[in-house]
Amino acid sequence: MLKPKKEVFRKEIERDAFLDTIDKAEANFEKNKSKYLYAAISVLIVAILSNFYLNNTEKRKNESNSSMGQALLALSRGDLQNAKIQFETIISDYSGSDIAHLSNYYVGKIEFENKNYTISDEYIRKYLQKSSNKVFIPSAYIMLSTIANDQSNDYQSAISLLDEGIKLTNDVHWLRTLKLEKARIKIRNGENGDAKMIINQVYNEKDLNAQEKMIAEQLLGSLAG
Numbered sequence: 001m002l003k004p005k006k007e008v009f010r011k012e013i014e015r016d017a018f019l020d021t022i023d024k025a026e027a028n029f030e031k032n033k034s035k036y037l038y039a040a041i042s043v044l045i046v047a048i049l050s051n052f053y054l055n056n057t058e059k060r061k062n063e064s065n066s067s068m069g070q071a072l073l074a075l076s077r078g079d080l081q082n083a084k085i086q087f088e089t090i091i092s093d094y095s096g097s098d099i100a101h102l103s104n105y106y107v108g109k110i111e112f113e114n115k116n117y118t119i120s121d122e123y124i125r126k127y128l129q130k131s132s133n134k135v136f137i138p139s140a141y142i143m144l145s146t147i148a149n150d151q152s153n154d155y156q157s158a159i160s161l162l163d164e165g166i167k168l169t170n171d172v173h174w175l176r177t178l179k180l181e182k183a184r185i186k187i188r189n190g191e192n193g194d195a196k197m198i199i200n201q202v203y204n205e206k207d208l209n210a211q212e213k214m215i216a217e218q219l220l221g222s223l224a225g
Contacts, residue, residue, distance in 0.1 A: 064094045068103070075106065084110045101131035105140060117147045138174035141165030142181050155189045176202050176212050183219055192223055199223075 071086035087103040087110075094100045108123030124140050141161050149158035162182045169175050179202050186195035202208075203216040 064090060064097060064099045067093070068099055071103070071106070075110075080110050080113065098132050101127060102133050105131065105136050108140070109143070112143050112147070117151045121147050134168070138165055138169050138171070138178055141168075142178065145181065145185065149185050149188070155185070158185050173209065173212065176205065176208070177215075180212070180215050180219065187219065187222060195219070196223055 067086065067090050071083050071090065074083035074086060084107055087106045090103040091100045091107070104123045105127035108120045108127060111117075111120035111123060121144060124144055127136065128140055141164060145158040145161040145165075148154045148161060159182065162178055162185070166175060166178045166182075169178060179198050183195040183198040183202075186192070186198070199216050199219050202212065203220070208216070
């Protein structure tokens with residue numbers, strides 16, 4: 001009859017030890033409850049703020065893309081004044097974003113077409129310095145070079161700008177356009193020998209498109225005249 005009592009006694013000890021562990025855990029929780037609560041609230045706040053930030057970022061991105069679409073539509077219709085205002089608004093409202101940096105190019109291009117060369121130069125340089133979208137590098141350097149040569153009479157800067165554009169351009173057609181523009185500026189500054197060498201180099205390349213061939217022939221014609 002004694003063995004069952006010992007077994008019961010052993011089980012009670014084990015249960016008491018288990019309960020004691022729970023009691024200690026509960027006591028520890030009570031003691032540190034404020035810390036646990038603070039940690040839980042902190043995690044919740046971080047989660048809420050992160051979700052808000054992501055949603056807000058996505059919303060701003062969609063809004064900026066929509067604004068860019070409207071500005072490009074106005075530009076395609078030839079409404080330069082309206083397009084310029086919209087691009088300037090994008091630069092202001094989404095300052096620091098790449099879509100704002102890209103808008104600098106479009107404002108610079110519009111000002112170039114309006115012959116506001118000082119303002120054009122400023123905006124185009126901002127695009128080159130800040131935008132990660134490099135698709136307009138060739139045309140940007142051609143405009144800057146034209147401003148330097150035709151408006152500032154700075155021949156050396158004009159050639160240096162075109163050389164920089166050539167160095168940064170991989171597209172074969174844009175490379176030809178930049179080289180032919182370099183030849184045009186050399187002709188205007190009396191360096192006909194250098195110009196002819198550049199033109200012939202481009203003219204003898206394979207797969208010249210109609211526009212490139214026409215420009216090369218016009219420049220060669222101006223040398224013969």
